[in-house]
Amino acid sequence: MSEKRTEIGDLGEFGLIDHLSEKIEIKNNSSLTGIGDDAAVIEGGDHVKVVTTDLLLEGVHFDLSYAPLPHVGFKAVAVNVSDVAAMNAIPKQITVSIALSNRFSVEAVDALYSGIRAACEHYGVDLIGGDTTASRSGLVISVTAIGEAKKEEISYRNGAKVNDILCATGDLGAALVGLQILEREKQVFLANPDMRPDLEKYTIVTGRQLRPDARMDIIHELKEAGVVPTSMMDISDGLASEIFHICKASNVGATIYEDKLPIDKQTFDTAVELNLDPITCVLNGGEDYELLFTIDQKDFSKLEKHPDIHFIGHMTKPEEGKFLVTKSGTAVPLKAQGWKHF
Amino acid sequence: MSEKRTEIGDLGEFGLIDHLSEKIEIKNNSSLTGIGDDAAVIEGGDHVKVVTTDLLLEGVHFDLSYAPLPHVGFKAVAVNVSDVAAMNAIPKQITVSIALSNRFSVEAVDALYSGIRAACEHYGVDLIGGDTTASRSGLVISVTAIGEAKKEEISYRNGAKVNDILCATGDLGAALVGLQILEREKQVFLANPDMRPDLEKYTIVTGRQLRPDARMDIIHELKEAGVVPTSMMDISDGLASEIFHICKASNVGATIYEDKLPIDKQTFDTAVELNLDPITCVLNGGEDYELLFTIDQKDFSKLEKHPDIHFIGHMTKPEEGKFLVTKSGTAVPLKAQGWKHF
Numbered sequence: 092m093s094e095k096r097t098e099i100g101d102l103g104e105f106g107l108i109d110h111l112s113e114k115i116e117i118k119n120n121s122s123l124t125g126i127g128d129d130a131a132v133i134e135g136g137d138h139v140k141v142v143t144t145d146l147l148l149e150g151v152h153f154d155l156s157y158a159p160l161p162h163v164g165f166k167a168v169a170v171n172v173s174d175v176a177a178m179n180a181i182p183k184q185i186t187v188s189i190a191l192s193n194r195f196s197v198e199a200v201d202a203l204y205s206g207i208r209a210a211c212e213h214y215g216v217d218l219i220g221g222d223t224t225a226s227r228s229g230l231v232i233s234v235t236a237i238g239e240a241k242k243e244e245i246s247y248r249n250g251a252k253v254n255d256i257l258c259a260t261g262d263l264g265a266a267l268v269g270l271q272i273l274e275r276e277k278q279v280f281l282a283n284p285d286m287r288p289d290l291e292k293y294t295i296v297t298g299r300q301l302r303p304d305a306r307m308d309i310i311h312e313l314k315e316a317g318v319v320p321t322s323m324m325d326i327s328d329g330l331a332s333e334i335f336h337i338c339k340a341s342n343v344g345a346t347i348y349e350d351k352l353p354i355d356k357q358t359f360d361t362a363v364e365l366n367l368d369p370i371t372c373v374l375n376g377g378e379d380y381e382l383l384f385t386i387d388q389k390d391f392s393k394l395e396k397h398p399d400i401h402f403i404g405h406m407t408k409p410e411e412g413k414f415l416v417t418k419s420g421t422a423v424p425l426k427a428q429g430w431k432h433f
Numbered sequence: 434m435s436e437k438r439t440e441i442g443d444l445g446e447f448g449l450i451d452h453l454s455e456k457i458e459i460k461n462n463s464s465l466t467g468i469g470d471d472a473a474v475i476e477g478g479d480h481v482k483v484v485t486t487d488l489l490l491e492g493v494h495f496d497l498s499y500a501p502l503p504h505v506g507f508k509a510v511a512v513n514v515s516d517v518a519a520m521n522a523i524p525k526q527i528t529v530s531i532a533l534s535n536r537f538s539v540e541a542v543d544a545l546y547s548g549i550r551a552a553c554e555h556y557g558v559d560l561i562g563g564d565t566t567a568s569r570s571g572l573v574i575s576v577t578a579i580g581e582a583k584k585e586e587i588s589y590r591n592g593a594k595v596n597d598i599l600c601a602t603g604d605l606g607a608a609l610v611g612l613q614i615l616e617r618e619k620q621v622f623l624a625n626p627d628m629r630p631d632l633e634k635y636t637i638v639t640g641r642q643l644r645p646d647a648r649m650d651i652i653h654e655l656k657e658a659g660v661v662p663t664s665m666m667d668i669s670d671g672l673a674s675e676i677f678h679i680c681k682a683s684n685v686g687a688t689i690y691e692d693k694l695p696i697d698k699q700t701f702d703t704a705v706e707l708n709l710d711p712i713t714c715v716l717n718g719g720e721d722y723e724l725l726f727t728i729d730q731k732d733f734s735k736l737e738k739h740p741d742i743h744f745i746g747h748m749t750k751p752e753e754g755k756f757l758v759t760k761s762g763t764a765v766p767l768k769a770q771g772w773k774h775f
Binding site for chain 2: 104116118119124130134136140147151152191193201215216217219223225228235239
């Protein structure tokens with residue numbers, strides 16, 4: 092090994108992915124697109140297949156001191172389904188690999204799988220394979236999801252055009268605020284194990300953190316409305332970060348409006364209680380698993396009455412940059428703070 | 434969680450897989466087969482796709498004190514390609530997810546990926562996606578491989594018929610013997626760090642452990658010879674264990690002959706040096722990644738001159754059981770000891 096040592100933290104997750112991707116070549120005809128989107132696309136007959144995978148580690152992606160095993164199982168599937176949704180595709184199959192230390196009993200594995208099966212049922216996907224192995228430390232879960240779409244219906248990150256309308260589904264920031272509440276209550280419990288955390292007034296935000304739902308409902312509704320987004324991503328790293336990805340891939344700029352950003356009342360109130368700026372939670376909170384997409388202006392009328400699609404801004408020329416227009420009318424540069432694991 | 438606690442070790446890896454598979458249903462038309470073979474099979478147009486996945490953990494599946502990172506990367510791909518080969522399919526795409534602690538530098542990740550890329554080149558597969566994340570402990574690698582085959586050319590585990598000839602490729606037991614040597618030298622080194630391990634006379638066996646090669650060459654040669662195995666598996670858990678799997682799935686028995694079992698001279702000599710029975714190494718050694726398959730007798734003449742395919746026995750009626758005929762002519766019951774992670 093070379094004497095030089097570069098820390099991974101110096102590159103960051105996206106920097107590391109870019110660095111590793113540089114040397115990767117695609118050679119097989121059946122590989123339509125590779126690294127760089129929510130999922131890869133391969134030939135699959137009259138439909139194409141999309142393939143995506145996520146690796147989840149105890150202590151990094153979930154904390155079993157507050158995350159029930161069925162929720163962990165459900166979430167592991169949902170985050171992959173969300174990546175399939177982000178390609179405008181329908182998930183069909185998943186594989187699930189798990190590594191377990193001897194701290195886990197068969198009953199614990201059953202609890203995990205009850206959540207995995209519930210997600211399979213909910214999203215209509217088949218669990219077709221996997222691997223089970225021992226772990227020296229915590230629980231590791233690796234899920235790969237395969238979905239289908241017509242080739243012309245796939246939404247990549249790089250299709251956004253100037254003047255397209257930028258849309259976000261549901262509401263944002265809840266999962267981050269929920270995580271802060273769960274972490275706070277964990278610290279209270281660790282300090283005094285007799286204290287029972289009172290989480291009842293936080294069920295929306297904690298639920299969004301513990302058991303997010305991939306927005307397959309939106310994908311089906313877009314199909315019914317006859318709308319193919321010009322670009323799409325799921326919001327896993329934070330709204331601002333995802334907007335940066337679309338702008339970079341599509342070579343466009345973006346302007347979004349603070350008063351259009353969707354936030355749930357409980358998210359807002361809890362953020363204030365935690366001394367967090369609600370808009371910062373919306374812009375930089377991760378793990379909401381909502382969809383961010385752009386549509387051609389001609390499609391606006393097909394979606395304008397949808398109760399859960401919010402038109403938060405529009406795409407601009409790349410040299411116009413990326414801006415948030417505040418409620419007071421000031422345009423401030425967007426920052427992609429994102430969600431850092433490293 | 435229920436009060437009952439059943440240890441995973443009580444079920445074992447295969448018992449756990451059976452237990453978890455019981456409740457799994459396949460519902461989508463495009464899911465042709467699910468859990469229970471080397472890979473799952475899904476619809477993919479005029480060809481079907483096979484999908485397989487493996488999860489590899491530092492300290493369980495590889496030991497970085499003697500496994501060079503490029504070899505670890507190569508092996509992580511090769512073991513998945515081997516599962517694709519075991520379906521008589523051609524690998525086309527892989528996804529690779531890695532979790533890393535801050536012990537790993539960018540240069541270390543580059544070394545790992547140099548092996549992954551070398552394997553992609555060697556097997557003609559495209560790296561199309563993955564996930565990178567932080568780990569609290571060691572290195573975790575999850576690979577999913579996707580291959581293609583004509584539907585009628587897929588070899589499942591359940592197609593072996595009475596009187597089919599049982600074939601094994603290459604030679605067996607080397608990876609287990611290599612592991613014993615590497616572990617022995619590691620202990621010597623730990624006891625006295627000034628000792629430099631002398632591994633030169635063990636390069637075949639250690640090479641088989643550290644950088645196994647999936648037998649795609651055999652898959653291509655079977656195609657050229659016009660032979661579709663009636664059943665096939667790769668030998669990852671040990672010959673005897675794999676024979677049990679084929680017998681169970683195909684509802685047949687098997688008789689194999691000690692004097693037909695393939696073993697390399699270095700494997701034999703090193704086993705003797707280690708006070709291991711060479712035939713036990715052949716029968717129960719894991720990780721050889723050779724192929725075990727059955728052919729119809731009519732196909733024997735097409736393969737009989739192949740230098741690397743060994744005709745080790747034949748399939749019998751299920752009530753005849755599973756036997757090894759020793760060099761002295763005694764039939765002893767086969768035992769599936771296998772390769773245990775739990």
